[in-house]
Amino acid sequence: MTANRKDLTAGLLFIAIAALFALGALGQDLGTPRKLGPGAFPLLLSGILALLGAAVALKAFRTPAGGPVTIPWRGILLILVGPIIFGLTIRGLGLLATVALIVAVSTYASRRMSLWLSLAITIGLTAFCMLVFHLGLGLPIRLIGPWLSGAGLAAFGSGG
């Protein structure tokens, strides 16, 4: 017996998420009809989501199995790490270095990337972002963060 992998995954994912939310909701006060507690509405929704998830998962056995799925692992890794790097370094490195970093990393998500191409895109986009966001819109983000500037290092040294 074959099941449709897409439906099965979706159904199980819905049920899992519903279970997580139900668990969280049960830890909250359910309240009374006059004063519904913080747990009441989420618990109701988790129940509905679990039922819908079960319906989707069951349907998987009545629909034909889909074809093979290609998953771009390299792309997933290099793209998803981008916002995380940005979040971790923006305050320390400042706008220029952070943008350059995530652009350089993400370009390699494309399988057709070469060193020179990546370099060109990185320089171009970093300059563009500085022009648009810093000079044009006046975003209050430092261009060069304390990790890269002497003042910041001095402050670190003196325990600041």
Next chain:
Amino acid sequence: MFKRLLASLAGAAFIGAVGAGLPAQAQDYPTGPITVVVPFSAGGPTDTVTRLVAESMSKSLGQQVIVENVGGAGGTLGAARVAKAEPDGYTLLLHHIGMATSATLYRKLPYDPKAAFAPIGLVTEVPMVLVARKDFPPNNLQELITYVKEHKDEVTYANAGIGAASHLCGMLFMQAIETPLTTVPYKGTGPAMTDLLGGQVDFLCDQTTNTTNQIKAGEVKAYGVFADQRLANLPDLPTVKEGGLEGQSFAIWHGLYAPAGTPEPIVNKLSEALKAALADQTVIDRFAELGTAPVPADQATPAALQQKVTSEIDRWKPVIEAAGEYAD
């Protein structure tokens, strides 16, 4: 646009200069743009107060004072950001009464409101006003108190969420008249005021910044102001003391802070700039339209703000604990 461009270029040049390894020098402070963090979203009353003051302080400090909104968690996220910032005078915080109430409202605060900041000075104190929907039966504060006590199961009090000025005021009012009421929380003053105008809820208590225009237009009924004297721009409105609520003075105060450890000369320089801003006629005029006024010059000092924070933390602790309402 061009002005902004020049300012940005100047800022970039400054950052380059610092990059050469000069630590911040107190005597020639400020040498670059200063950021004031507002721990609330843009457009609210605290944001407006900050922008007015920042604009004026830019003039006397000779450097751009930039306002940055770091909203969230009742102002504690923005405050935490400044508490952890470098104490070099380039990152400041403008916070309201929440600085003191959050000490009790949040039981897991990542900073100590009494010790994590170097106070610079008080900015303004915005009085609170009791208002009700247009067709609410009582006509003055005495009638309101009687009516509310008689109909305590039917009357609804609106507030703008846990920790908001209207929430604090509601707790205070209910404790003063010793009658717990049905409270209807909203996400901010805007929607609460809309439902009050639409007659969905009965009454609320909020800052003059949010209520003055509706009172003047006759869209809501006003009962009293929580202040020692009547307000200049609402002269017909009695104080709650006149209406029989003794000892109930309550205002939303705003203060300017630097992170603890900021050198004293820098704090003093900022305090002077704050005083100059509060004496600026534009600031006075704009504040008046908000239904408030700058504090007197002797209040725009580190000592006055320190005293305010300490006394207000002590004042609100029992009120909040008695109500048993926490924000975490």
Next chain:
Amino acid sequence: MDLLLNLGLGFETALTPINILYCFIGVLLGTLIGVLPGIGPTATIAMLLPITLSLSPVTALIMLAGIYYGAQYGGSTTAILVNMPGESSSAVTAIDGYQMARRGQAGHALAAAALGSFFAGTGATLVIAVLAPPLTDVALKFGPAEYFSLMFLGLITSVALAHGSIVKALAMVVLGLLLGLVGTDIYTGTPRFTLGFIELSDGINFVAVAVGIFGIAEILRNLENEHEREVGTQPIGRLMPGKAELKQIAGPVLRGTALGSLLGVLPGGGHILASFASYTVEKRISKTPERFGKGAIEGVAGPESANNAGAQTSFIPMLTLGIPSNPVMALMIGAMIIQGIAPGPNVAADEPALFWGIIVSMWVGNLLLVILNLPLIGLWVRLLKVPYFVLFPAILAFSAIGIYSINSNAFDLFAVSVFGILGYVLVKCECEPAPLLLGFVLGPMLEEHLRRAMIISRGDPTVFVTRPLSLALLILAVGVLVVVLLPAIARKREKVFIEED
């Protein structure tokens, strides 16, 4: 005749050269930031507020308003070209607009959006001028019970957005509702589902969810078959719509304008519902509903008109009551105060030149938008010729900066990655993201109004059916549900779906 006098005053104010100039700067800036994914009008207006201090109040407000509706407009450009809605309202535009772009009709989609928006802007300006006071009264009649029923109706109809399985669409709505509940419960102050992160205490950032689930997921999908990326390799096609297309979009634009003008007045979720509602209506009354979700021009023209009309009538509560209906309006009120104007019911009487000047400037601004954008469509479409290996790092960098600019919060960026992978998995499972986004926006409001209605009614659930407005909305919702679930129609939908699979 008052109206004509007032409009005359408005034109006199709005048509001074300086005001036209700043109106133009406003819509131009708005369009630009709207096109950049992630960075929205709220952040931009907040950043530009200090600059406007040197202008006169009318000029400043005209420029800020221009940024707002310009951004609504520019947002749809990104939604159509790269499937990245920056605002909740352009999520709907992405559904059919992006499909049109994939088929080489990006020009048509953009032109339909531009013309629809212009017409809607004109209509909404008239609505504001004529109907502002009575519409305010209607908005005030909406209590918590009515809001709950309205949002319930919105959620039920949103199921029609999906072109796949109804059950999956319903599940996505509920998932969105649950995700929307993450954060501090406003009634008790209790943090819910925050996993101990204080950054989550105000909920998950909307832009982070939208960028992750639409934008990042789309990049990942495109990386699967890089050499086969459809957009960009397709011919651009004719830009201007012909007579046949104009005829095709006339109805949707009219209906969208009416819906948007009406819903935009409601404080809170009104203008968000407008574009969703319009899409649903168009799909329901279409003779060929199976084209929706696959590049139907009505699915772009209708919601775009509704969105633009709603954006404009959302000024009504701000102008007539001094009450903000969304964060941008809150900023406008802040700008007024800084400029020395007391916002509130008296603005129209005390400052007629300002009041009517702003209203007329909206029409002028919409005209400028069309003049500005029709020639620009060619340029935008050419953006699709940019090789993808340049485009996706750019999208990534712009949205990261944009999201960071909202709250200066690194946590929001981590959320982007989490929702990127979730969105990718869901898309691979053939679950459509648009209903999830609607659920996410409406979740907290739905709960808020449900609980508020229960408190005010003292625990009596019949309040939802004893208030006539609320009852009417609920009956409508049940009607929609029955139609969607009727076996015959359901079977037909399934058949259409399987045949095209």
